[in-house]
């Protein structure tokens with residue numbers, strides 16, 4: 001192998017001779033053998049699977065536009081049309097007025113990045129007195145807002161949420177100052193699946209002449225249908241006056257292929273602040289709507305295909321199934337002594353916690369039983385996100401969970417082993433800089449090959 005592998009056995013250096021296609025594919029299959037078992041419903045985020053038939057359609061649609069590039073909408077009128085139609089369907093679903101506008105992006109992070117950039121540029125254009133822009137958001141808002149703020153030179157001001165884990169309206173009002181450029185609320189927030197009081201936040205924002213972004217990355221393509229089924233869903237979309245933009249991910253409950261989200265604005269004038277233009281390049285005039293340069297046509301075609309194939313009836317049916325499964329999980333978890341569901345989740349995203357057993361030990365035990373676990377802090381909890389892949393798994397999960405909880409009760413010493421030890425240690429490091437250092441070293445190690 002010579003110098004073409006790293007010390008840990010990973011390849012380094014392009015092979016001298018190309019392998020046969022079958023060999024390459026076989027190697028790829030083999031690499032996935034130890035991965036999280038999403039096909040068996042063993043993961044609760046990362047993969048949103050609406051069935052094999054739907055996945056096959058996404059792949060075919062992706063393949064049809066596999067090579068096309070949405071960087072230049074003039075070259076590929078097909079992609080331009082698909083993107084406009086996807087955005088149109090999203091605007092309609094979320095109650096935008098006729099002048100609403102938006103873009104497709106590669107994911108929630110890019111959608112959020114574009115929103116923060118838009119509000120920064122809006123402030124630059126309309127409020128020159130703002131010299132150090134700030135974004136006011138609840139502590140439960142997705143880290144993508146902090147990342148975006150960091151990238152575009154905005155200060156993110158996180159306000160602790162109230163006891164019910166929803167945004168604290170008074171606290172957010174108090175955090176507004178002359179540098180504030182926008183407010184943020186989530187529908188729902190990822191950690192506990194609760195919807196922030198969007199109507200009240202939007203009222204606070206509007207009263208101060210500020211825009212308000214609603215992060216519906218996970219809820220945008222599910223909540224409207226959950227409401228239509230009769231579940232209580234507080235108003236969160238453009239029907240709320242004062243909501244000026246919404247992010248909603250197609251590659252979550254829109255059941256599209258990965259690399260697809262929407263960023264939507266109440267009017268076209270606002271979207272103009274999202275545009276980037278560079279007119280002095282020898283290579284020609286450059287203007288782009290979002291962050292990426294080359295944009296995969298496949299992701300756009302698959303998103304279009306998903307919405308067209310699902311239809312409103314398909315989304316309603318899927319939402320009903322997901323909510324039925326969610327109810328079974330919630331009831332089962334609340335019945336296990338020592339466990340409780342955190343807050344009042346609005347849809348199929350939620351967390352459970354415990355005051356009696358160490359949940360990081362429970363998580364390690366669940367992983368030993370083959371369930372990939374998402375661990376959370378403050379409060380210590382395990383995060384679940386229900387999709388159609390979990391419909392038949394509730395009983396097995398609950399039985400394993402009851403066992404894992406019993407184990408954690410009987411073995412308090414397990415808190416100093418496995419990932420429980422690491423989480424326990426990190427939770428007690430008083431110095432945030434040390435935690436950051438630990439995590440960046442960890443990541444550096446992960447990507448060492």
Ligand SMILES: *Cc1c(COP(=O)(O)O)cnc(C)c1O
Pocket residue numbers: 106107108109110142144186188189190215216217218249261
């Ligand atoms: C998933 C998610 C995001 C980030 O989206 P990505 O597609 O992972 O970049 C942002 N906000 C919420 C509420 C999410 O659930």
